[in-house]
Structure formats: C-alpha cells, structure tokens
Amino acid sequence: MRVDLFDFALPPENIALRPAVPRDSARLLLAQNGHITDHIVRDLADLLTPNDVLVFNDTRVIPAxxxxxxxxxxxxxxxxxxxxxxxxxxxxxxxxxxxxxxxxxxxxxxxxxxxxxxxxxxxxxxxxxxxxxxxxxxxxxTMPLPPYIASKREIDERDAEDYQTMFAREDGAVAAPTAALHFTDELMASLAAAGIGTQTLTLHVGAGTFLPVKADETDDHQMHSEWGRIEADVADRLNDIRASGGRVIAVGTTSLRLLESAAGDDDIIRPFAGDTDIFITPGYRFKAIDGLMTNFHLPRSTLFMLVSALMGLERMQAIYAHAIAQDYRFYSYGDSSLLIP
The missing domain is CATH 2.40.10.240 (QueA-like)
Structure with missing residues (x-):
C-alpha cells in the first residue's frame, strides 16, 4: 500500500508534552460496533466484560x-x-x-x-x-523521550517516573509501552473487582519505533527487530480465556505485536523467546487478540498502519478525525483509545 494513504493533519497543540495527572484521568475513546464514544481511562472496567483479560508489557525503560x-x-x-x-x-x-x-x-x-x-x-x-x-x-x-517531546522541552526529573509504567520490571526498553502509562493501583483494583483479568509479557521496545517510514510503499519498509518473551503459563491462560469465550485485549501495540508473533495460523498463542520484526498493515489477519488499548499515533507511522489493519483504514481516519475535533491529546503522554473490531 502507498504510505501516503496513512497521512493526516494533526494540529501541534494536540501533542501532549506531559501526562495526565492522575494517570487514569486521561481521556479514552471507545470505538466499537461502528460507534465512537468518549470516556476517561478510569471508566475502563465498565467498558469491558467479565472474563476479558488485559495483556501488559512489563519492560522497563532504561536511560538509553x-x-x-x-x-x-x-x-x-x-x-x-x-x-x-x-x-x-x-x-x-x-x-x-x-x-x-x-x-x-x-x-x-x-x-x-x-x-x-x-x-x-x-x-x-x-x-x-x-x-x-x-x-x-x-x-x-537520560530517559529517551520521543523526538516530538524532546524537541519541545528539556527532559527533567519528572520524566524518570512519568515515562515508566507501573508494570515495569524487566530492564531493556528504550521507549515506554505508553498505553500502560494510564494505569494506577486504583484502576487495577476496579478491574479486578469487575472480574477482568491481567497477564504480562515482555517486549523490549526499541528506538526504531520512532523512525519515520521513508519508503513510498509499505512493502519496502524494513522494521527493526525487538526481543520479546511470553512464558508458557501466560500463553496457556490466554488460550483458555479465548476458548471459554473471553477476549484478549492487548494493552499497547507492543503487547499486540508480540502476541501476534507468537500465534500460529491455528490462532493458538505459543511460548515465545526471541526477536520479532513483525510489520502489521491492512490485510493482516489477527490471530491472537480481540481488541487493543492504545494511544494516538503519528501520521504515516507503522503504528497507525497497525491500528488501520485492526479497524480498517477508513474507520481509523474517522476515529482520528473525531479525536482531533474533540481535542484529544496525542502520542506518548497523550490520551488513549480502546479499539474493538
């Protein structure tokens, strides 16, 4: 596909330079069943159903x-x-x-x-x-903040905490799995009370996530590889959830990419340890996930291509037009979306 199909105009004032405080007060756009509704992240337990499971990336950002x-x-x-x-x-x-x-x-x-x-x-x-x-x-x-933040202000002591998720355990990422930045202890307690499960995997996010797509065609773009791991017991639990009618909701494109890397054509998630350079574009058949919670991404980026593969390009263009019109905050420190195809 032509890369310019994934372009869109974003006003500079929609780019978030600091996260919401508290974290779960960020806005949340829900796209489901052909409808778009506006919420905040702390509403998440009311937007999911019992037996759903959220999958988090427990990588920890290093001062890279x-x-x-x-x-x-x-x-x-x-x-x-x-x-x-x-x-x-x-x-x-x-x-x-x-x-x-x-x-x-x-x-x-x-x-x-x-x-x-x-x-x-x-x-x-x-x-x-x-x-x-x-x-x-x-x-x-120092913390490796994305260029669209670092070019507009100095990196400071707040970023050492702000740019780290509450799940961060495994050293090795040079970019945060930013969808999980919105989670707090209070939000996790409300999810548990609603019967919504959680699992973790590890994908050490690389700086290649910030690189622009310079090719004119998606087929000509080469993804950088990143190392990830899914333990056998996690894979088993996720497969059991789907077999019993529950949904696997990836928190962040990093979790999604690793789950899809570990799934076979039979839609079974298997243990995984190694590199992945999976590049998901429209036409891809998803095998491991039933939904995605993710922030709003850059024009012409591999991540906007990924969400367009999940929801359809025209649908994502409409979702982003709504987000811009409603003054959602974009990128790493911005607001979030819950995309259910």
Missing part, C-alpha cells in the same frame, strides 16, 4: 540517551537493541564524525568504542570497563 565527545565532535547516541552484556546497537547523531574504532567519552567515567557501522546506519557500541552497562547508563544516560 547518551551525549559524549569523540575528540572535538559531539556525539549523540540512542541505544535501541542489546547485542550482549557489553554491546548495544545505537542510532548516532553526528554519525559522519564517527568511524569504527573510535572511542567516545560519555562523561561520568563512561566510555564506549564504536565497533562497527551497521547496514541500517546504526553503530554497534561496546562499553568499556567491568561495571554492568546498566550502572553506566544510570550514571551517564
């Missing part, structure tokens, strides 16, 4: 944004995928000033060697010393 020096050159690095205990792939700002073998000083006694330049333009960085890389990043890194 680094700024350093290579000689007189300033080098910016955004880590996006772990290679091993000491090496990460990174997108590099001012990459023309960096070549394999160069050493970068990130400050705070944190150094890395640029080992190689990869076909996608990223570099493989090897962090020096014996301290775990996680400790080095805590010392020298």
């Amino acid at each position: 944004q680094l700024t350093g020096r290579r000689g007189n050159a300033t080098i910016g690095a955004t880590l996006h995928k772990r290679v091993d205990l000491r090496r990460w792939q990174a997108f590099v700002k001012n990459a023309k000033r960096l070549k394999p073998g160069d050493r970068i000083d990130f400050g705070a006694d944190v150094f890395a060697t640029a080992e190689q330049k990869n076909p996608d333009g990223s570099f493989t960085l090897r962090f020096l010393g014996d301290e775990p890389v996680e400790i080095l990043l805590d010392r020298a890194g």
